[in-house]
Amino acid sequence: MTQSRRSQTRRGPDPERYHEIVGAAAEIFRQKGYSATSIQDIADAVGILKGSLYHYVRSKEDFLYTIIKDATEAALREIQTVARMEAGAVHRLVAFVHAHVRFATGHLTAYSIRLREMRRLSPDRRGKIRADGEAYNKVMQDILVQGQEQGVFDAGMDVELMTTILLGQLNAVTRWYREGGPYTPEQLADVFAGTVLSAVVSDRGLGGEGIEELRRRVLTISAGKAAART
Amino acid sequence: MTQSRRSQTRRGPDPERYHEIVGAAAEIFRQKGYSATSIQDIADAVGILKGSLYHYVRSKEDFLYTIIKDATEAALREIQTVARMEAGAVHRLVAFVHAHVRFATGHLTAYSIRLREMRRLSPDRRGKIRADGEAYNKVMQDILVQGQEQGVFDAGMDVELMTTILLGQLNAVTRWYREGGPYTPEQLADVFAGTVLSAVVSDRGLGGEGIEELRRRVLTISAGKAAART
Amino acid sequence: MTQSRRSQTRRGPDPERYHEIVGAAAEIFRQKGYSATSIQDIADAVGILKGSLYHYVRSKEDFLYTIIKDATEAALREIQTVARMEAGAVHRLVAFVHAHVRFATGHLTAYSIRLREMRRLSPDRRGKIRADGEAYNKVMQDILVQGQEQGVFDAGMDVELMTTILLGQLNAVTRWYREGGPYTPEQLADVFAGTVLSAVVSDRGLGGEGIEELRRRVLTISAGKAAART
Amino acid sequence: MTQSRRSQTRRGPDPERYHEIVGAAAEIFRQKGYSATSIQDIADAVGILKGSLYHYVRSKEDFLYTIIKDATEAALREIQTVARMEAGAVHRLVAFVHAHVRFATGHLTAYSIRLREMRRLSPDRRGKIRADGEAYNKVMQDILVQGQEQGVFDAGMDVELMTTILLGQLNAVTRWYREGGPYTPEQLADVFAGTVLSAVVSDRGLGGEGIEELRRRVLTISAGKAAART
DNA sequence: AATGAATGAGTTTTCATTCAT
DNA sequence: AATGAATGAAAACTCATTCAT
Numbered sequence: 027m028t029q030s031r032r033s034q035t036r037r038g039p040d041p042e043r044y045h046e047i048v049g050a051a052a053e054i055f056r057q058k059g060y061s062a063t064s065i066q067d068i069a070d071a072v073g074i075l076k077g078s079l080y081h082y083v084r085s086k087e088d089f090l091y092t093i094i095k096d097a098t099e100a101a102l103r104e105i106q107t108v109a110r111m112e113a114g115a116v117h118r119l120v121a122f123v124h125a126h127v128r129f130a131t132g133h134l135t136a137y138s139i140r141l142r143e144m145r146r147l148s149p150d151r152r153g154k155i156r157a158d159g160e161a162y163n164k165v166m167q168d169i170l171v172q173g174q175e176q177g178v179f180d181a182g183m184d185v186e187l188m189t190t191i192l193l194g195q196l197n198a199v200t201r202w203y204r205e206g207g208p209y210t211p212e213q214l215a216d217v218f219a220g221t222v223l224s225a226v227v228s229d230r231g232l233g234g235e236g237i238e239e240l241r242r243r244v245l246t247i248s249a250g251k252a253a254a255r256t
Numbered sequence: 257m258t259q260s261r262r263s264q265t266r267r268g269p270d271p272e273r274y275h276e277i278v279g280a281a282a283e284i285f286r287q288k289g290y291s292a293t294s295i296q297d298i299a300d301a302v303g304i305l306k307g308s309l310y311h312y313v314r315s316k317e318d319f320l321y322t323i324i325k326d327a328t329e330a331a332l333r334e335i336q337t338v339a340r341m342e343a344g345a346v347h348r349l350v351a352f353v354h355a356h357v358r359f360a361t362g363h364l365t366a367y368s369i370r371l372r373e374m375r376r377l378s379p380d381r382r383g384k385i386r387a388d389g390e391a392y393n394k395v396m397q398d399i400l401v402q403g404q405e406q407g408v409f410d411a412g413m414d415v416e417l418m419t420t421i422l423l424g425q426l427n428a429v430t431r432w433y434r435e436g437g438p439y440t441p442e443q444l445a446d447v448f449a450g451t452v453l454s455a456v457v458s459d460r461g462l463g464g465e466g467i468e469e470l471r472r473r474v475l476t477i478s479a480g481k482a483a484a485r486t
Numbered sequence: 487m488t489q490s491r492r493s494q495t496r497r498g499p500d501p502e503r504y505h506e507i508v509g510a511a512a513e514i515f516r517q518k519g520y521s522a523t524s525i526q527d528i529a530d531a532v533g534i535l536k537g538s539l540y541h542y543v544r545s546k547e548d549f550l551y552t553i554i555k556d557a558t559e560a561a562l563r564e565i566q567t568v569a570r571m572e573a574g575a576v577h578r579l580v581a582f583v584h585a586h587v588r589f590a591t592g593h594l595t596a597y598s599i600r601l602r603e604m605r606r607l608s609p610d611r612r613g614k615i616r617a618d619g620e621a622y623n624k625v626m627q628d629i630l631v632q633g634q635e636q637g638v639f640d641a642g643m644d645v646e647l648m649t650t651i652l653l654g655q656l657n658a659v660t661r662w663y664r665e666g667g668p669y670t671p672e673q674l675a676d677v678f679a680g681t682v683l684s685a686v687v688s689d690r691g692l693g694g695e696g697i698e699e700l701r702r703r704v705l706t707i708s709a710g711k712a713a714a715r716t
Numbered sequence: 717m718t719q720s721r722r723s724q725t726r727r728g729p730d731p732e733r734y735h736e737i738v739g740a741a742a743e744i745f746r747q748k749g750y751s752a753t754s755i756q757d758i759a760d761a762v763g764i765l766k767g768s769l770y771h772y773v774r775s776k777e778d779f780l781y782t783i784i785k786d787a788t789e790a791a792l793r794e795i796q797t798v799a800r801m802e803a804g805a806v807h808r809l810v811a812f813v814h815a816h817v818r819f820a821t822g823h824l825t826a827y828s829i830r831l832r833e834m835r836r837l838s839p840d841r842r843g844k845i846r847a848d849g850e851a852y853n854k855v856m857q858d859i860l861v862q863g864q865e866q867g868v869f870d871a872g873m874d875v876e877l878m879t880t881i882l883l884g885q886l887n888a889v890t891r892w893y894r895e896g897g898p899y900t901p902e903q904l905a906d907v908f909a910g911t912v913l914s915a916v917v918s919d920r921g922l923g924g925e926g927i928e929e930l931r932r933r934v935l936t937i938s939a940g941k942a943a944a945r946t
Numbered sequence: 947a948a949t950g951a952a953t954g955a956g957t958t959t960t961c962a963t964t965c966a967t
Numbered sequence: 968a969a970t971g972a973a974t975g976a977a978a979a980c981t982c983a984t985t986c987a988t
Contacts, residue, residue, distance in 0.1 A: 040950080059375070061291035065979060078952050080980065142372075145289070180468060184447070187439065190432060191425065191451060198424025209417065217414070221421060224454035229466035236459035237467060238410060270968085295962060307964080308969045316962065500971080519835070521751035525958060537960075538973050546958065602832075606752070640928060644907070647899065650892060651885065651911060658884025669877065677874070681881060684914035689926035696919035697927060698870060730947085755983060767985080768948045776983065 044082050047072050049135075051089040056135045060090055060143040090143060091151050097136035098158045104129050109165045115173030116231065120219045120247045122166055126196050127215035131203050138200040163189055170226060178231030192222050212248070219244045274312050277302050279365075281319040286365045290320055290373045320373060321381050327366035328388045334359050339395045345403030346461065350449045350477045352396055356426050357445035361433050368430045393419055400456060408461030422452050442478070449474045504542050507532050509595075511549040516595045520550055520603045550603060551611050557596035558618045564589050569625045575633030576691065580679045580707045582626055586656050587675035591663050598660040623649055630686060638691030652682050672708070679704045734772050737762050739825075741779040746825045750780055750833045780833060781841050787826035788848045794819050799855045805863030806921065810909045810937045812856055816886050817905035821893050828890040853879055860916060868921030882912050902938070909934045 050071040054063045065086055069076035083089055108121045130137045144152060167189045173179030196218060203214065220241040232240055280301040284293050295316055299306035313319055338351045360367045374382060397419045403409030426448060433444070450471040462470055510531040514523045525546055529536035543549055568581045590597045604612060627649045633639030656678060663674070680701040692700055740761040744753050755776055759766035773779055798811045820827050834842060857879045863869030886908060893904070910931040922930055 043951085059289070059291055061289055062376070064977080066977085074951095075953060076979085077954075077956095077981075081951060084980095086979065146292070180471070182468070182471075187447060188451075191428070191447065194428025194431065195421065195425035195451075198421070198428055201424060202420060217417060217421065221418075221425075221451075221455040224457075224467070225451040227454075227467060229468050232467055237454070237457060237462055238412075238459050241410070241412075273968090294960075296960090304968095305970055306962085307971070310963070311968060503972085519749070519751055521749055522836070524956080526956090534972095535974060536958085537975075540959070541972060544959095605749070640931070642928075642931075647907060648911075651888070651907065654888025654891065655881065655885035655911075658881070658888055661884060662880060677877060677881065681878075681885075681911075681915035684917075684927070685911040687914075687927060689928050692927060697914070697917060697922055698872070698919050701870070701872075733947090754981075756981090764947095765949055766983085767950075770984070771947060774984095 047074075047079065047082055048089060048092055052093045052135045052139060055090065055093065055143065056138050060139070060146045087147065087151075090139070090146055093136050094140045094144060094147065095151075095155055097133060097140040098155050098162075100133065101129050101137065101140075102158045102162050105162055105165050109168070115169055115176050115178055116223065116227075117247055118169045119166075119173065119223060119226070120244055121251055122169060123196065123219045123222050124212075124215040124248060124251055127199060127218055128211055130197065130200055131205075131211040131214070134200060134203060134205070141197055141200060163193060166193060173226060173228075173231070178228055179226045180228045180231075183226060188226060192225060195221065216245055216248050219248060277304075277309070277312055278319060278322055282323045282365045282369060285320065285323065285369050285373065290369070290376045317377065317381075320369070320376055323366050324370045324374060324377065325381075325385055327363055327370040328385050328392075330363065331359050331367065331370075332388045332392050335392055335395050339398070345399055345406050345408055346453065346457075347477055348399045349396075349403065349453060349456070350474055351481055352399060353426065353449040353452050354442075354445040354478060354481055357429060357448055358441055360427065360430055361435075361441040361444070364430060364433060364435070371427055371430060393423060396423060403456060403458075403461070408458055409456045410458045410461075413456060418456060422455060425451065446475055446478050449478060507534075507539065507542055508549060508552055512553045512595045512599060515550065515553065515603065516598050520599070520606045547607065547611075550599070550606055553596050554600045554604060554607065555611075555615055557593060557600040558615050558622075560593065561589050561597065561600075562618045562622050565622055565625050569628070575629055575636050575638055576683065576687075577707055578629045579626075579633065579683060579686070580704055581711055582629060583656065583679040583682050584672075584675040584708060584711055587659060587678055588671055590657065590660055591665075591671040591674070594660060594663060594665070601657055601660060623653060626653060633686060633688075633691070638688055639686045640688045640691075643686060648686060652685060655681065676705055676708050679708060737764075737769070737772055738779060738782055742783045742825045742829060745780065745783065745833065746828050750829070750836045777837065777841075780829070780836055783826050784830045784834060784837065785841075785845055787823060787830040788845050788852075790823065791819050791827065791830075792848045792852050795852055795855050799858070805859055805866050805868055806913065806917075807937055808859045809856075809863065809913060809916070810934055811941055812859060813886065813909040813912050814902075814905040814938060814941055817889060817908055818901055820887065820890055821895075821901040821904070824890060824893060824895070831887055831890060853883060856883060863916060863918075863921070868918055869916045870918045870921075873916060878916060882915065885911065906935055906938050909938060 047068070051063075051068045054067050054071060058067070065076045065079055068089070069079055072079075083092075104125050105122065108118060108125050111118050111121055113121070144155070147155070167185055170179060170183070170185045170188060174181055174183075174185070199214060199218070203209075203211075209217075223240060223244055224237060227237075227240060235243070277298070281293075281298045284297050284301060288297070295306045295309060298319070299309055302309075313322075334355050335352065338348060338355050341348050341351055343351070374385070377385070397415055400409060400413070400415045400418060404411050404413070404415070429444060429448070433439075433441075439447075453470060453474055454467060457467075457470060465473070507528070511523075511528045514527050514531060518527070525536045525539055528549070529539055532539075543552075564585050565582065568578060568585050571578050571581055573581070604615070607615070627645055630639060630643070630645045630648060634641055634643075634645070659674065659678070663669075663671075669677075683700060683704055684697060687697075687700060695703070737758070741753075741758045744757050744761060748757070755766045755769060758779070759769055762769075773782075794815050795812065798808060798815050801808050801811055803811070834845070837845070857875055860869055860873070860875045860878060864871050864873070864875070889904065889908070893899075893901075899907075913930060913934055914927060917927075917930060925933070
């Protein structure tokens, strides 16, 4: 695994310390960017000499890989619950948005890095992560297709393009969301659920109600979700 | 303006050469990121020794500043035509989306850098650009307010938040758009116009028609725009 | 070629300086060994900052490669005159020993490095040099075969093994020869010519004279060589 | 002796483990060279953490010192049997060559290191070993003198120089000999005995026979040695 | 005996920048 | 306008060694 230098060198002990160090690295990567962060910066944050970091990691890139890999896997794990959800497309899309916003804001540091710094990884390592990333997108794409089949989403939309656009919209939240800011993740998710649903819904999906009613309905669904989840 | 800035740095001839060099720098900044790009990389791309670059620029950051400043000013200049446009909010929002997508894709390199590398600028220089950036956002915000006043946009929406979300959505296009790809900028703008309008429209804005009809209407408007422009 | 960093970076100027620096590196490599020599050591010897060395070379190994490659090629060039020599095997073997000792002592630094540090080169670069090294050995081997065919060298000897042994003997001179020491290169070559000839000569090669006479004869040949050369 | 040295460093048990570790170090020193070998390399080979090596040794140099010291002492011990041998110079020189080749090939790793890495030892420690090294050389030198006195070796030869040359020749075997290669140590020793004897023999030493007969005689002597030894 | 964390000094290499020519 | 040499600081990484457990 990533956290062992040579298999003889580390076998188990103090994964907490390792976690702490990776966490510190992540925080700095997010603030300054990966390329602009030096090993010295990380060492300073941990209160250790820079050479000592190589106890935990074989290269600076290892930090990045660990952070991105863990974030990607965790994100996929979260979204799988939506993928497995038995419900109509509208409900599932709302759930997707909520799960996504919750994860992105709840793991803001790691997820931001995942979005911005993937290019810094070696092609090899990027490749290992790509599959998970695609599986993630696939979840949304499947929901859009389901909605088209059910007639509740616009039959004319280009599902692949729309997936890209909507995920782009959702991911952009990492650029400005800050904990303790004016909106809670749930509030943001509610708004996003509205914009996302509005973007794909069909006339039949609106079901005679107006679009404002749709937005209100989305809130009820979210509330249900939140309730269900408590 | 580039011209004026440069005249401080150098009197000598060949502004074309200067343009060429800044263009080369921009291309590499976009590909590798500012921090990961070395002066040597730029020199190699131009076929010059790295020391010679300092005839055109006083520091590496100067390249970045020129690129971002020019892109920001040009973007604002483009969007001002929309700001000054006398029309209903729906028409103007469609026009905004089109202008934005056209610019972002047409100046992909510079605009991507503007979005991703602003943090690398000194606070001083970042400050000089921020005003233009905010003016840009203000244009969309004003349109949303106008739409609310006209009753065609959802009265309940948080205009500031929605501006952030929608611009985030539009800017994300720079992450995946490539010239010669499957969609033309105009096609993309049409789709974006649909998602953006759907996100903000009110029941009265829908005007009794369904949401699918709204999306179709947006296309007509775009076509008008395109026609007007030809 | 080796001495240029990027083709744009160095085109010609001051090969003298480059030579001087490589020479300094060679001297230190011989004294301390390649692995134990730091770039700092070289920089100190040249009176330059260590970073500045990378103006001339892309890596520490580049120094080693240049030194070994040049030494190997020069040695081969020298020995080719013996290879092309039209004469009996005895004369040619004496000439070989003289050329070899002259080169090894005359290029003591570079040739010592060539013998001791080849392993530090990347397999790739080692491969590029190996051919020249083998061509060198081949020259002696051919002379031994010629001598066997002429009947002047022992028909029973294993030519390949004897080549290895005799070259090993000759190369060992680099371990203890020092300029200004008690023996001149020519004196050493005379002694070596005796040991080498004695090792391979056949009874017919001795031609009825004793072995001491052979050793004396070898001196005459050398003297002729030396004379011819003056 | 190893045993005694070690007892200063550690009281504890398991001298076998110590031997194993020093052996592993030696093997790596020979392959990569002392300077290029890290403590980590040795630890990896033994399957231990590098810090743990300091239970056996006080410094990296200790490994080298132990290896070289043991090899030098053992070599001297072996050659002493030849030094004490009561026989003619020719017989004793043949015996020397055999003992030397047998030792060098039989302790290839340690003896190679002894030859190549002596310079890495501190002057102090090098000094402690030098005496043994010189005693070793002295054995051959004495034989050459004995041969001159007996008239069987060339009276005109420079004994000191010849000792250096012939030992250089013999030691070079460590550069290419590999166990399981095409020649057994005994076969090599036979060939070396021929070249060494030929290099020093006088006309009277040849005793009217030709030089080829000398080489054959040398084989008989070796055979006798081998027989005597079985 | 061994671990695993850490040190501190060192390694090779990179890089933005300067400057005489 | 450009070169090529050099600077000086910092980068990533290595390594012998120490030490509490």
